[in-house]
Amino acid sequence: MAPKRKLVKLEAESDEAFQELLQPEYKGKKLTDEINTAEDKWNLLPAFLKVKGLVKQHLDSFNYFVDVDLKKIINANELVLSDVDPEFYLKYLDIRVGHKSSSGPEVREVIMPPHECRLRDLTYSAPIYVDVEYTRGRKIIMHKDLEIGRMPIMLRSNKCILDGIDEKKMARYDECPLDPGGYFVVNGTEKVILVQEQLSKNRIIVEADEKKNIVQASVTSSTHERKSKTYVITKNDKIYLKHNSISEDIPIVIVLKAAGITSDLEILQLVCGADPQYQDLFVVNFEEAAKLEIFTQQQALNYVGRRVKTIRRAGAPKLSQLQEGIEAIATTIIAHITVSDLQFREKALYIATMARRVVMTMHNPKMVDDRDYVGNKRLELAGQLMSLLFEDLFKKFNSDFKANIDKILKKPSRTSEFDALLSINIHSNNITQGLNRAISTGNWSLKRFKMERAGVTHVLSRLSYISALGMMTRISSQFEKSRKVSGPRALQPSQFGMLCTSDTPEGEACGLVKNLALMTHITTDDEEAPIKKLCYVLGCENILGIDSATLHSDGNFGIYLNGTLIGTNRFPSKFVSDFRRLRRTGKISEFVSIYTNTHQTAVHIATDGGRICRPLILVQNNRPKVNAEHLRKLLNGEWAFDDFLAHGLVEYLDVNEENDSLIALYEADMEDTDSAFTHLEIEPFTVLGAVAGLIPYPHHNQSPRNTYQCAMGKQAIGAIAYNQFRRIDTLLYFMVYPQQPMVKTKTIELIDYDKLPAGQNATVAVMSYSGYDIEDALVLNKASVDRGFGRCQVVRKNTIQLKRYPNHTKDVVSGMRVDEDGQPIFEHQALGPDGLGEIGARVVNSQVYVNKSVPTNAGESVLGHNEQTPSIESHRETPAYYKGPEPSYVDQVMMSVSDNDQALIKVLLRQTRRPELGDKFSSRHGQKGVCGIIVQQEDLPFNDDGISPDIIMNPHGFPSRMTVGKMIELISGKAGVLNGSLEYGTCFGGSKLEDMSKILVDKGFSYSGKDMLYSGITGECLQAYIFFGPIYYQKLKHMVLDKMHARARGPRAVLTRQPTEGRSRDGGLRLGEMERDCVIAYGASQLLLERLMISSDAFEVDICNKCGLMGYHSWCTTCKSSENIIRMTIPYAAKLLFQELLSMNIAPRLKLGDIF
Amino acid sequence: MSKRSGKHNSLFIEEEEEDVHSQLQYAPETIEEDDDPIVDSIPLVLNDLPSTNVNKFHVIQYPGRSKNRPLEGTYYKSNIKKETNFLEVKLPLDTSRFFNAGKADEWGEDVGQQTLNGVLNRTEGGLYVGKIVTEGNNKKVVLVPVESTTQLRTSFKYIDDIDASNQAQRKAEAAENNKPNNIQILQSASKSGAQITHGDGFGNALGESLKQIKKFEDEEWVALRWETADGTTASTIKQEVFANAPDQELSTESSLMNYIDDLTSS
Secondary structure, three states, X not given: OHHHHHHHHHHHHHOHHHHHHHOOEEOOEEOOOOOOHHHHHHHHHHHHHHHHOOOHHHXXXXXXXXXXXXXXXXXXXXXXXXXXXXXXXXXXXXXXXXXXXXXXXXXXXXXXXXXXXXXXXXXXXEEEEEEEEEEEOOEEEEEEEEEEEEEEOOOOOOOOOOOOOOHHHHHHOOOOOOOOOXXXXXXXXXXXXXXXXXXXXXXXXXXXXXXXXXXXXXXXXEOOOOEEEEEEEEEOXXXXXXXXXXXXXXXXXXXXXXXXXXXXXXXXXXXXXXXXHHHHHHOHHHHHHHHOOOOOHHHHHHHHHHOEOOOOOOOOOOOOHHHHHHHHHHHHOOOOOOOOOOOOHHHHHHHHHHHHHHHHHHHOHXXXXXXXXXXXXXEEOHHHHHHHHHHHHHHHHHHHHHHHHHHHHXXXXXXXXXXXXXXXXXXXXXXXXXXXXXXXXXXXXXOOOOEEEOOXXXXXXXXXXXXXXXXXXXXXXXXXXXXXXXXXXXXXXXXXXXXXXXXXXXXXXXXXXXXXXXXXEEOOOOOOHHHHXXXXXXXXXXXXXXXXXXXXXXXXXXXXXOOEEEEEEXXXXXXXXXXXXXXXOOOOOOOOEEEEEOOOOEEEEEOOOOOEEEEEEEEEOOEEOOOHHHHHHHHHOOOOHHHHHHOOOEEEEEHHHHOOOOEEOOHHHHOOOOOOOOEEOOOHHHHOEOOHHHOOOHHHEOHHHHHHHHHHHOOEOOOOOOOHHHOOOOEEEEEOOOOOOOEEOHHHHHOOOOOOOOOEEEEEEXXXXXXXXXXXXXXXXXXXXXXXXXXXXXXEEEEEEEOEOOOOOEOEEOOOOEOOOOOEOHHHOOEOOOOEEOOOOEEOOOOEEEOEEEEOOOOOOOOOOOOOOOOOOOEEEOOEEOOOOOOEEEEEEEEEEOOOOOEEXXXXXXXXXXXXXXXXXXXXXXXXXXXXXXXXXHHOOEOXXXXXXXXXXXXXXXXXXXXXXXXXXXXHHHHHHHHXXXXXXXXXXXXXXXXHHHHHHHOOOOOOOEEOOEOOOOOOEOOOOEEEEEEEEEEEOOOHHHHOOOOOOOOEOOOOOOEOOOHHHOOOOOOOHHHHHHHHHHOOHHHHHHHHHHOOOEEEEEEEOOOOOEEEOOEEOOOOEOOOEEEEEEEHHHHHHHHHHHHOOOOOOOOOOOOO | OOOOOOOEEOOOOOOOOOOOOOOOOOHHHHOOOOOOOXXXXXXXXXXXXXXXXXXXXXXEEOOOOOOOOOOOOOOOEEEEEOOOOEEEEEEEOOOOOOOOHHHHHHHOHHHHEEEEEEEOEEOOOOOEEEEEEEEOOEEEEEEEEEEEEEEOEEEOHHHHHHHHHHHHHHHHHHHHHHHHXXXXXXXXXXXXXXXXXXXXXXXXXXXHHHHHHHHHHHOOOEEEOEEOOOOHHHXXXXXXXXXXXXXXXXXXXXXXXXHHHHHHOO
């Protein structure tokens, strides 16, 4: 650990951002200033984020995957053997990503810098090298650095070239230093593997249905090989074991007997201990086994074996009933516990523990577990998902390879000596393609678990910096969205400090999609074995040495390691405190958690990955261990966050261990109290996540408002990244003059929102004006708009590929065409002589920006008559037309070659938009509104200083919304403007309202933030004082220009001949069912006829009045006459229906009669 | 660590009443001695059994047997399967009390003895047999590492044997009845070819646990000689271990921190 820490320190010193901490003045604090522990302990937070970063969970997980997990996968699948030649073998010795054996891990052999991959639609990847040992003839050959595929590399992981480099180098790679990384670039698009929330694996979860009188304990066993779920359930007060591969429920006593506990007394001791109440509940179970005359292990195994659903693989031998039984008990049931040396004891104890939990719950229904409790959840991260995928692909790779060598070895006479490596390379594309495809489509299909999961990856939203960040911290749940259960959606008390309390979407995914809080860490797997060894040393008695009678005796605490009983201890508190001491001294991983559960008389130790945890300050004798001296060291740059961990001042707690602690929110809470606190919060505002952290004074807002802001903060237009003008994305929005908010929060500084803001400080007057401000509409000042308020740029990418065809022809870009005067024709006005749009050229509707031509003979065969005439290359123009109501300007043109050797042209078109009527704005308090009117500055009210507002907001927005935080933001902002300072609106803290009012009064304003305003129209002063000051406003991405749509005539769908649907297809405006009902109710039948038929799909048909069927050309084909033909107009859709009915032998006949 | 009773033969040695301490050299150091003053310091001595590769200590527990009925005096039959670490001890059955003679008749003669068996679990160090030896004024704690522990449980093999014989009989009867219309199914060549390539006939397809079972069944029982606690062999071993042994005195060379580092490094 020590060298790692040194590294971190070095890194910290080299880092520019951290240099600020070393300056004599940092965030308004001088080095010589007195350090107030209570207030300055928040400095741990930037130190934490310095080390951990905002998306550390993704990076840690990926690093663990490439450094540790890959090796485990290789070890588990190390041998490839041949069925044909028993002598042949190939053994994998080592695996590395991104560097060869000859070079150290500091070498990063990536394809090219990530930004180039984005631009050129390539995958940012590094080669996967393996070392193999195999036989060639009689010889054993070692081969190092064999490339078996390419691994997509997570940006900023330790295999990425961006890891650990400074801002200058970042700039050289065209990367934004503030970009958090944690995503992949696959085929040029940025893909995030969202964090998945799951119920924890390999743990017993007890649930009860009190109405049906069912108690069930279930455990999902998950190993590398298989996933299965085992239940212990009650049925008519009797206990059974249920498993998918066993056709019927097995009485628990029989299962325990099959697992080697043949004595009824022992079963009773293991399940019930000495508790007579438990014994009474359980004793009925013995009857069934006795009735079935099952006494011995062998009988029980036979009983189980008879009920196993056998799925035999081809070639596997047929097993006897006994063998089936053994197989079921040893490997199928509770698969994560392995049976070695025929020692079934551990498994038997596990089953007995499950039964015990069921009995306990039968006795006391309160002993159930809560599925929604965060401690019972595990988060699955990119690394774990990649590892599942890679193992699947690697197995496939090996079996393909094996099939291939078998085919070759089977041939009796081979001319040359067989070299296996020649055939291994054929399959290397499978791994590369498999990984690429899964990440780019998001479909995770794992053959060995028969798992198909869609929507695992998402395109990283680059709407603004905050939307990208919000996406990286998002957690999606496995629960079905349509289910109407409230439990999984509800706010859990246990998510305090772990998951953001505000940031969740509204609507169907409400509460199912969550976000990480600011100071969380997600664990990766830790080795179990050393922890187990340590437990035995610390006084845990091995479970194999304990007899059944003493296991549950009073005062004996079971020690559970990752849910499995490994021993007991009579002094749990000493055991736990010894264990914690070792953890605090850094002897064992800081992420191993331990806690006592008195209800289960158990000590649980967890080393598994996916637990959420967070750092807390340790407390001794109600005094925090972190003191001024430590903080000074931190501020001086002598210490990094890890030093606090190493010195046992701060430790990570997961949700379960939090429950075993008493955590003080503030230092003051620990004074004058009898309770012995164990921990102290670093900062209470870390209950919120990165996105909710933008809200000033959120603790004064009604809670749903904060949630609304979390959704809208992600839609705000602003700065995206430092490299935003180098990016060519499908669609990007930039704010032209973004400003950092006047009222900041600590979170804003920590996540660098002030460097990449998304909004502007608008002077707001809260008053009624003009009547165009109903329903939250805003009044904008035209002069502000002229000066650039709310102005944004929209850039859109257009991709053109120049294809090559098999007959050696290819697409070309031809130059512009000119008219008689030598001027380019209208369509080609934006083009340059090379046929590409000129940078800066204006492109209007139906003009061309790339003049591509396709060869006319592209489809011709390659083999045919190619010798005779190298046919004159003739091309047909297929230009890319610009379509849109407003003109655009060519911003960038890029020409490159993608990985299939075809030319790739990307044209970036830019529009600059000023706010217009209907554009959407919002403050940071969930108060959105559209622009209702833009008013000349002369007509707006102004104050004594002549300041007129940028925005007028109607006061009706306040009473029902109760966004007091917005009002305080205005006052703090106003004080800040007058004072020349940036004020803070940090949650549970920030600048105090009293102080702000004081400043206002000192500067000659009213304490309340209200000013006297004069009407801009009459010049008279207004009847009331107006609440007037700066509020940070965001422009949201919903703009009228993108939505406005009207159509007179236009395209129709081919099948129904009705107008097409949707704005993008220039569709019609639908008069739907409900609108139709209104028109019917109104009696406007002619309008109805016009809307539904004449304006839509009127069609003239010839109908034979004799047979009632349709004919054509005044001829009835059924009656072979034109006698009774009547021509009439019906909707084409009706005609279509009649014909479709006819096609299925139903004859709809029309009977026509006169109306008058 | 509680023990019902101990016993020995050449391999298994009677264990004295002392508790077995796990990792004695570590435990005292972490306990913070506030109101627990040191009364006496006793040197620790680590001894090995004579000819270690043959003689080893094993702790045997009888969880089904009451403390009040220790195994004493008599010689018992015991067998071991060394490869699969499986120990079997046969005890005579007290048929005078609580014994259903009728049932025993039904089940056959074998019921006359109780078979106990169990898997030997390796301790992987950390478990020692200890004794405080007083030689005049000198005291010493002699520690001898324990190789493995086991819990012996009753097996009801005689019931299984009856089941097996019943089933065999039934099968034989069924076979007799079915013989005329028994159709021979010929295996296709390709399939049997695939079978052959699996090498040992049983194939690689067998699960790990079934392989273990097969290994267990293939292994022959090795009979063990039973020695009583007060027998000569036992006393010589006792003598050798506790009195005549070279007495390698234990002293801590590694510091506590190094020790913990060693423990926690994977």
